[in-house]
Amino acid sequence: MSNTLSRRTLLKALGIGSAAALMPGVLNAATLPHVVVVGGGFAGATAAKYLKMWGGTSVEVTLIEANTTYVSPILSNLVLNHQKTTSDLSFNYVTHSTVYGINIVHDTLNTVDKTNQTVTLHSGTVLNYDRLILAGGMDFVDIPGLDFEKVPHAWKAGAQTNLLKDQIDAMVDGDHFVMTVPASPYRCPPGPYERACVVADYLKNTKGFANCQVTVLDANAAITVEADTFGAKFTEYGVNYRPNISIASVDSDARSITFTENGGGAQTLSANVLNVIPNQKAAKIVFDAGLNSGNWAPVNPLSYESTLAQNIHVIGDSQATGQPKSGHMGNSQAKICADAVLRSLNNVALNTAPKTNTACYSPVSSTHASWLTAVYEYNSETGKMQLVADAGYPAAGAPSTENYSQMFNWSGNLFADTFS
Amino acid sequence: MRYHKIPFLLSGVSAALLLASCGGGSSSSTSITSSDTTTSSAVISGTVPGTKIEAFCADGSYYTVNSTDDGTSQHPFSLTVPAGVDCHLVMTTNENDPVNRIVTPIEIESGTVASGVINTSVEFALGYVPLALNLSDIVDSNGDGVTDTPLRISPVIPDGVAILELSLDPLDDDRDGIPNIYEDDDNDGEYNQEDSDDDNDGIPDSEEADNSDSDGDGIDDLYDRDDDNDGLTDDVDSDDDNDGTPDSEDSDHDDDNETSSSSTVYTPVSAYTASVGRLLASQCAQCHGTNGHSVNSWDSLAGESASELVEEMLEIKAGEEAPIMQAQAHGYSDAEIRALAEWFATQPGSESEEE
Structure with a gap:
């Protein structure tokens, strides 16, 4: 850039x-x-x-x-x-x-x-x-001690993305990847879980590391979207998922994070690669x-x-x-x-009846992706947007190779509709 | 990065760089009622004393023509410019005589608006433009040969022509009617385009490291269809920067923009018209492309028959096929589906987009 x-x-x-x-x-x-x-x-x-x-x-x-x-x-x-x-x-x-x-x-x-x-x-x-x-x-909401040049968020793409990529590439077998999930609402609800899956798959199946550990520290009480999909993948990849996390501070040089879990006492976890996605505003x-x-x-x-x-x-x-x-x-x-x-x-x-929609394909490996979609309508009584009633939203699709290839049709038209 | 680009107009001395001015301002327009048009270029015509006519347009493109000497004192000219793009007109008499050359930017008056910004989609006949032929007849306080103020003319404004006062005019930063190229920022008696050192800092403009506007027209090279203002747009110009090195050796040169912009034909409308069907249909564009023109194997919806689209959507809504599309379909009422389908049916389809 x-x-x-x-x-x-x-x-x-x-x-x-x-x-x-x-x-x-x-x-x-x-x-x-x-x-x-x-x-x-x-x-x-x-x-x-x-x-x-x-x-x-x-x-x-x-x-x-x-x-x-x-x-x-x-x-x-x-x-x-x-x-x-x-x-x-x-x-x-x-x-x-x-x-x-x-x-x-x-x-x-x-x-x-x-x-x-x-x-x-x-x-x-x-x-x-x-x-x-x-x-x-x-x-981002500030976290004491957090320096994004050392502990990337990679939640705005570009240099941050490549910094995290380079750190992951430097991992060796037995290393520990720790990432955090911000409290809702935050940008791209499936994104953090998608990232945990992609990284775990990459370390395990592409790099062939049998002993790497992936830990997800989630500020939320449970996986916020596509819980069945991501929960199953976490089990498959052996991801250590820990909800109800409240971050206290980060030591960016040591790549360690201090937090409480379920309101308990402070604990500190050290990582070889630490990816902190802070709460947002x-x-x-x-x-x-x-x-x-x-x-x-x-x-x-x-x-x-x-x-x-x-x-x-x-x-x-x-x-x-x-x-x-x-x-x-x-x-x-x-x-x-x-x-x-x-x-x-x-x-x-x-116009008093706007409709909006969201759709998101999420890769969970280098070959499989899931999807999530919903349509929103205006409720004139509450003055708010809401999921279209009785339509079963949000709707989700399980990971497949078909969805992985469709993901690029979705993103291709979305990119073109926005930038060309 | 490409530096050292030489503007090609007139003497072509050096890259012209301009001091900029800024500030807000009013924006207004004459009451223009042009209809939608599918033409991609328009013509500005008129008669003048023997003259070089130039147009500087907001997409960075540049056009020039000399009037035709027909033996009278009013030489006809006709200059083709892109339709629907804001352009400035500049006329130069005695153009081959550096001492007596007179550069006259043109301003059009229409009702309460007087502006040098012309946006036309049709032929715009200016009539006779009374340009000065003698320096003694113009006000030129800094002696750079450019009139201090634009020449105001009041031709009949046809439908399809808009005279615009803009809030932000990259071609004329201070919005005084004198395009950037013909400003004299350092007030040294040479207007920027002729001045090899616009800011009198001793460093030639062509060597200023932050020169991102090679031709000095105010449009950054990134957004300039004609980086060197030689009249050839960069997609057909084999040497965008006039440095003698063909673009074929420039790894940054690509035609992606040309391809993508031609896949969705855009013709600017002159007025907003509310359309519920279009707004609903626009919510399909995230996945099916702008105005229903998909850029990949997902279905294009533009130009499809409304009844077929409705039938298909209702089938998807009721059925078990195409899970993500089924999920979307549940979000729209039958009436909404009809409205968006009817709008897609009005859109020009593409042969290559047949299912």
Whole structure:
């Protein structure tokens, strides 16, 4: 990943631009509305694309994203067992720019002025917005002593993924791999269990290590999704699964973790490779803008507009509708949000019956994958999204080689729908 | 990384880099009511004194044409630009005479809007554009040969043409109507494109390590369809950077974007129209591709008959086949299935996507 800071951007930051660079006066008497999307992951990239696909030349769309390359967390556990590389999972915004006519600005959000409806970027650039869509993903809750450069989370893909891969590759027979599962809600519910399976399979069946141990320390009381599938695989691989874990601290140099189990006394476990996926909260930009209630951002599920600020929408991992946090779901919500933004900019009433869905194929080895899916509906009485009633959700499929190959059809179309 | 790219316009002295300015601003548009169109290019025409006409477009593409000397004082021209893409027009008289050359950016006035950003999907006739032929007739305070302000004209705006005031215009950062290329950021009397050292720091622009915009048009090379503004888009230009080394020796050169963007035809609409069926159908795209155009062996739904799609969905819903699809089908009412199927049926299908 590279963060492009072109010379022009640098000069902006230094304030060397013309006088207009410093003009704070921003008019907003727009008949051509400007929608600013912050964050180019599955939610933000989809929102920007669909805003232009549906709104065309009636709307100006700017996507603010720090990086020129996005590495998908989806399928990234397959980097750990050498079935994929991070470059296989890398995407850019060229189609967004050259095909859809979206302004791409490689920068980060500094402040939001909700009253004047402007955002200030790290470089100093000020942009007005008629609608602001925050798609910043999630952030981690701090754990004392945790240094991600030594103890990777590998829960945002890219360098972290390769760091964990390299650590796993350096393991020898008899070594101990310890990973943690964050408390719900967290990004990608099946992901941690999927990772434990993929790593255990890799060590045991690919590397042929009979004596490696894999331990899963779960903050939750039980496996949160596909419990039958993952439980059976844990038994097959000999994974040591320990629920009701509360992490106290990490010694990143020693690769050891101190925690309590079922509310008991503190204990410490040392690992050869330690993968801590901390508890999660809304992205920092959500907190900075004062759009959180507790750890997440409350929104109206008809539009994903914040219930705390007008004309600002929050989609993807940061929002608090209770729908699972995943790339597929972020893409799904982005379309509801894009449609709602365009409706409101055109004085059309919001759609009152949105449907969203999630689907996830999870590899459990280098040959087998399971799946999980659900469709969500709006309940007008509660004002919330809920699983479609009487449909048996969530639905799951057992691991198979057929599902493993179908997984790439699912991800291929999801990637294309988001990035091309 | 590719450095040392030379813009090809006019004298082609050096890579032009621009100081940027920024700030928010109003965005507004004239009341444009263009209809959807399937054309992929449009034409801007008119008459001028003997002139070179250039268009700088938001996808980084560049177009130029010289007016035709027909023996009158009003030479006709016709310049083809991409449809539905924001473009700036610049006209240069005495273009072959470096001393008396006059560069005039064009601004279109329509109602309350005056902007240099033209978005057309049709032929846009400007009529006669009264360009100056003598330096004494223009205001050029820094003597760089570029008019200080754009020339405002008021042609009839046909359906299919939008004159846009943007909040963020990469081609004209300070939104003063003078495209970045023709700004003179260091105020040394040479506009950026001609200036081999835009910021007067003594380092030639071509050697500035953070030069990611070879032609200085404001569009980063990554997003620039024509990195060197030589009029050849990079997918047909055998030498994107005009350094004499063919792209075939550039391992970074690929055609993936061309392939993927042609699989889903996108024609910008001029107005949003609410559609419940389209919104429901968009929730199929995660697995079946944008607008129902799958990029792999999973079914494309675009252009399928609505009745067949409905029948199939209801069968799946009732049956035991296709477990994940069955699970999805349970989430939608029969009425919703009909609405999304009817929308998919309106989409252009693809021969290669037959089941």
